[in-house]
Amino acid sequence: MQTATEFSTDLIDGFIDEVTLEVISTMLDWERPAAISKKVSLAPESFTIAEVNGSIGFGGRVTGTVFLSLSSEQASAMAESLIGQPVAADADEVLDVVSELTNMIAGGIKTRLNDAGFATVMTIPSVIRGPSIRVAGKDIQFRLENEFEAAGSSGSFRVIMIGKVSND
Amino acid sequence: MQFIADSIQQAVEEVFSTMLNMDVKVLETHEGANVPLAESVGVVGSVGMAGKINGTVYMSYSDKLACKLVEDMIGEAPGGVDQPEVTDVIGELANMVAGGMKRRTSEKGYNGLLVPPIVMVGRGIRVDPNDAPIAVFRSFSLPNTDEHLTVRFFAKLEV
Numbered sequence: 001m002q003t004a005t006e007f008s009t010d011l012i013d014g015f016i017d018e019v020t021l022e023v024i025s026t027m028l029d030w031e032r033p034a035a036i037s038k039k040v041s042l043a044p045e046s047f048t049i050a051e052v053n054g055s056i057g058f059g060g061r062v063t064g065t066v067f068l069s070l071s072s073e074q075a076s077a078m079a080e081s082l083i084g085q086p087v088a089a090d091a092d093e094v095l096d097v098v099s100e101l102t103n104m105i106a107g108g109i110k111t112r113l114n115d116a117g118f119a120t121v122m123t124i125p126s127v128i129r130g131p132s133i134r135v136a137g138k139d140i141q142f143r144l145e146n147e148f149e150a151a152g153s154s155g156s157f158r159v160i161m162i163g164k165v166s167n168d
Numbered sequence: 169m170q171f172i173a174d175s176i177q178q179a180v181e182e183v184f185s186t187m188l189n190m191d192v193k194v195l196e197t198h199e200g201a202n203v204p205l206a207e208s209v210g211v212v213g214s215v216g217m218a219g220k221i222n223g224t225v226y227m228s229y230s231d232k233l234a235c236k237l238v239e240d241m242i243g244e245a246p247g248g249v250d251q252p253e254v255t256d257v258i259g260e261l262a263n264m265v266a267g268g269m270k271r272r273t274s275e276k277g278y279n280g281l282l283v284p285p286i287v288m289v290g291r292g293i294r295v296d297p298n299d300a301p302i303a304v305f306r307s308f309s310l311p312n313t314d315e316h317l318t319v320r321f322f323a324k325l326e327v
Contacts, residue, residue, distance in 0.1 A: 046255070057216025057224065059281025065216070099298040121281060123216040124324055126224055126295050130207070133290035134250065138259030140284050164284060 005116040007062070007165045009040050009142050012109070016146050019108030020159050023101060024150060028081040033150040033157075044143040044162060046136035051075075052094070053128045054102025060120035062113055064140060064163020068102040074157050099125045105159060118165070137162040169325075171276050172269075173199060173304045176225070176321050179268030180308060183261060188240050190310055192317065198305040203320065207292040210234060211249050213262030214288070219280030221273050223302065223323020226295055227262050233315035234258055249289050259285035265319070278325060297322035 005011065017035055025032045052075040054068040070078070072089040079087040079097040087093050102125045113120050137143070141164040149156040177194060184190040198204060208228040216224040229237070231249045238257045239245040246253050262285045270280055297303055300322035308317045 046250070055224075057218060057283030059216070059218035059283055063281070063283055065283060065286055095296050095298060121218040122222075123218045123224055123283060124222050124300055124322070125298060126322060127298060128288070128293065128295050130288075130290045130293040133288050133293055136252075136255040136259075136287045136289075138255055138263070138285040138287065162284075162286070 007118065009042070009144055011116065012142075012161060013038065013040070013144055013146065015109045015112045016144060016159050016161060019105050019112070020146070020148060023104045023108065024148070027101065027104065028078055030081065031151040033148040035146055036149045036156060037147040039143075039145040041143045042141065044137055044140050046134050047143065047145065047160070049128070049133050049135055049160070050158070051129060051131060052089070052098055054098045054125055055128050056102055056106040056125050057123035058106070058110065058120045058163065059123075061118040061166055062120050062163055063166060064161060065137070066102070066106045066109060067158075067160040068098065068105055069158040069160055070098065071155050071157070073154050077154065095127045098127050109161070140164050169302055172221075172273060172302060172321070172323070173197070173306075175269045175272035176265070176304055176319060177306055178272060179265045180306065180317070180319055182268055183264045184310070187261065187264065188237065192308040192310055194306060195309050195316060196305070196307040200303055203303040203305040205294060205296065207294045208318070209291055210289070211254065211258055212288045212293055213258040213285060215262045215266035215285045216283035217266060217270060217280035217323070218283065220326045221270075221278040221280045221323060222326055223300060223321060225262065225266050225269065226320045227258075227265065228318045228320075229258065230315050233310070233313060233317065236313060236315070237261070255287045258287045295320065295322070300324055
C-alpha cells in the first residue's frame with residue numbers, strides 16, 4: 001500500500017543500507033557487510049567510480065542512476081562466492097554477477113520508493129569498466145555514496161545513487 | 169527492430185543539425201552481436217530510458233571532439249574535459265538525442281521515461297550490455313574535423 005512520505009536523502013540512505021546488506025549477505029552468503037562511510041551531497045559535483053561498476057537508471061518520481069562500484073578484486077570475489085569457483089576479473093561471469101547484484105539492489109530501492117509513494121521504473125543494467133572513470137550528473141539534486149566492507153573480503157565497495165525528485 | 173536503429177540515427181542527425189548546424193554522416197552501422205564493444209577514450213554522454221523501451225544510449229567522443237563541440241555550442245573553448253560546461257553540453261546532447269529517439273519510438277507504441285544524463289570521462293571506458301537483446305551501433309563523421317562520434321544503444325522491449 002502506498003503512503004505519502006516526504007522525500008529526503010535520509011530516506012534513500014536507509015533504503016541503500018537496508019537493501020545492500022540484505023542482497024550481499026543473502027546472495028553471496030557473506031556476513032552482513034558493515035557500512036563504513038557515507039557521503040551526501042545536495043550540490044553534486046563529479047565523482048570517481050571504481051574499475052567494475054553495475055549501473056541502472058530510474059525514471060519516474062525519483063529519477064537518477066544507481067551504481068554498484070567495485071574493485072576488480074571485489075567483483076571477482078563476489079562472482080566466486082556466487083558461482084562457487086575462482087573467476088578471472090574480466091570473465092563474462094563476473095559481469096553477469098555484478099549485473100545481477102546491481103539489479104537486485106536497484107530493484108530493492110525501487111520497491112521501497114514505490115511503497116513510499118514515489119513511483120519509479122528501472123532501466124536494464126549495464127556494466128561499466130575502466131581504470132579511472134570520473135562521472136558527473138547533469139540536472140541532478142542529490143548524490144549519496146555509501147561504502148561497505150564485508151568481513152573476509154579484501155577492500156570495500158560502494159553503492160552510489162545520484163538523482164532528483166520530480167513533483168509531477 | 170530496424171525502427172529503433174533508424175530512430176537513433178535520425179535523432180543524432182536532427183540534434184547535430186539543429187543545435188550545432190552540423191551535417192553528420194553515418195560511417196559505420198552494426199547491430200546485434202556485431203556491435204563492437206571497443207573501449208572508449210575520452211568522454212561518454214549517456215541517458216537511460218525506462219518503460220516499454222528500456223535501455224541506455226551511450227555517445228562517445230574524443231577529448232578533442234568534446235571540447236570542439238562545447239566551443240561550437242557556447243562560443244568559448246573549455247579548459248579541459250573536466251570542466252562543468254563539458255558536462256552540460258555533452259549531457260544535453262545525449263538528452264536531446266534520447267528525447268528524439270523516445271519521440272520516434274513512442275510513435276510505434278514504445279514509450280519510456282528518460283533518466284537524467286550522466287557524463288563519464290576516462291581512459292578505456294567499456295560498457296557491456298549484458299545480453300541486452302537489442303544492440304545498435306552507429307558512428308558518424310562530423311564536418312571540419314577528423315574525429316568521429318560513436319553511438320551505442322543497448323535495450324530490450326517490454327511486452
